[in-house]
Amino acid sequence: MRASRLHLVTYREDPADAEVVSHRLMARAGLIFKMGSGMYAYSPLLWRAIRKATNIVRRELDASGCLELQLPILQDKSLWEETGRWEKYKAAGVMLSTTDRKGTTFGLAPTAEEVVTAFMRATTKSYKQLPVTVYQVHTKFRDEIRPRFGLLRVKEFLMMDAYSFDVDDAALDITYEELRKAYHRVFRGMGMEAFGVEADSGDFGGSGSMEFMIPASTGEDTILYEEASGYAANVEKATSQFAAPEGADEAPRDLHVEDTPNVRTCEELNGFFPDVPVHRMVKTLLYKAVHHDHEELWACLIRGDQQANEIKLRNHTGGLALEMLTDEEIRQHTGAKQGFAGPINMPEAFNIVADVTVEGMTNLLCGVNETDKHALDVNIGRDFPVPTFADFRTAREGEPGPSGEPLKLEKGIEAGHIFKLGTEYTAAMGATFMGQTGKPQPMVMGCYGIGVSRCVAAAVEQHSDDNGIVWPVPLAPFEAVVAVLKPKKAEMLAHGEAIYASLQAKGIEVMLDDRPLSPGAKFRDLELMGFPYVIVVGRDIDEGVVEFKVRATNETDKIAIDDAVSTVVERVTAERTGLLER
């Protein structure tokens, strides 16, 4: 393609709302055009990159025996009601919906388990047809609370979603493992190192799931990992070991209630009682769990030096959503101001649970649901009933992980997620097949997603410098550019066109930059757009010399014009497969 015909537009200034590097650079390079909050037009240049990312996904999934199909974006509400997820997604605020002229309500696909299960239900009769894994690359919609960071968090995006159907759990395990490997090939094939981490299964349910994270300082997810053991988990799911409660063998002392006016935090309480360290206090966090037809009150006890993990707690409550009580609700339910809730005199309406760090604590300090008062030397079982103990705490960097190594922290962009769903959806929707035994049984399902448009943004997030984007070759909109510095000079242009034609003949995706820009403007522009290799046809052309520029290093070599094509071909073909072993 000729640059003069590519509708290239670049900007010298950053957009006012760009916070992260990929957003900034993609906007400046004219790759994305904002149409509204969380909605972007993709430029022709960006679409080339997205198409390449899509094709890498296709290549690896096809190699794993997956079948591409296409499912509707408009999905009937009643289909989602079969699995109970309409309520769930509405409660979570994720589902965008619309209605047709008859008043029928449709969801705009945030994902497609229901639709694909309905498809398989209608088309699968026998175990002989299984296993089947289908996938599509299609637009998805999510009503994000707060779209931001350019293409990294948007309301409308391009996603690959795959769904596997197996005869039993053992068969699912094999399929899941196959897809896990394919996922690593996909990310490596894009030129990125993604690592798999244990993840919360979120709204999908199911027995196992793994997220694929692309390390980036601006990532919205936090990963905790152990260096040697290979343990890595999303902070939403991560566990760590903790020190046993201090004074476990102390004799219980008599409970006494003291005045603690206007305290709000454990640190402030510590000011009143310097002898009681924060880790001998118990915080009482008050929540409501929202279910589809009712709300429940929950109180979670946790040691003063620990932080609650609301995802773990929500999973325990089984609610669709978990919300902290407002100050007003706290007053209404406990009669006390915010800051004084406690397991003592707790209204019966509350379900009380406690984090495992609370188990075994003695002579602790906690609230008594009375404004401006706290109790000291409280003992579990004696002063309040023994609650259910479980892991409700947030693991933190530096704490010993499951294998005992100190946990390290890394920020990442969630690029993919794989789940073992089991029969949750197929059973609910009656998607059964005739087994070998002659009895109908539900298909065992897995689901798998890759944020294709997000991956492309993540690639920019990971590969850039002060001058702009540095595309990895597998995603680059063009693998190479032939830049003619003075396109008005017919002879120079002819040399450029000859190199361009040869590269094309060799199968290189090449752009001829024939735009009449000043050399400085042209160099900056090409660097901003981030093409991996540039052959500069300039002042030395009369001596038969051109320049070979490497975007990643910004190094320039003068080479003979006759070597230009072979140099580019060699470099590009070496990098086309990303990080895959050849």
Place this chain on the structure above:
RNA sequence: CGGGGCGUAGCGCAGUCUGGUAGCGCACUUGACUGGGGGUCAAGUGGUCGUAGGUUCAAAUCCUAUCGCCCCGACCA
């Protein structure tokens, strides 16, 4: 959902407090000179000032409503 802020040319912004001819930079068009790191000069194009209503002789500016966008918070007991 709570708090704060912003809507003025394609982009980035000033002008609003104190009502009186709508501006600047970039980009874009034409011409000339340039030609290896966003070059120079000259002449131009482009805006119902988010929308609707109100006050006023007069509204980008004041008032009301509304729509949109951005940021922070929503891990506090």
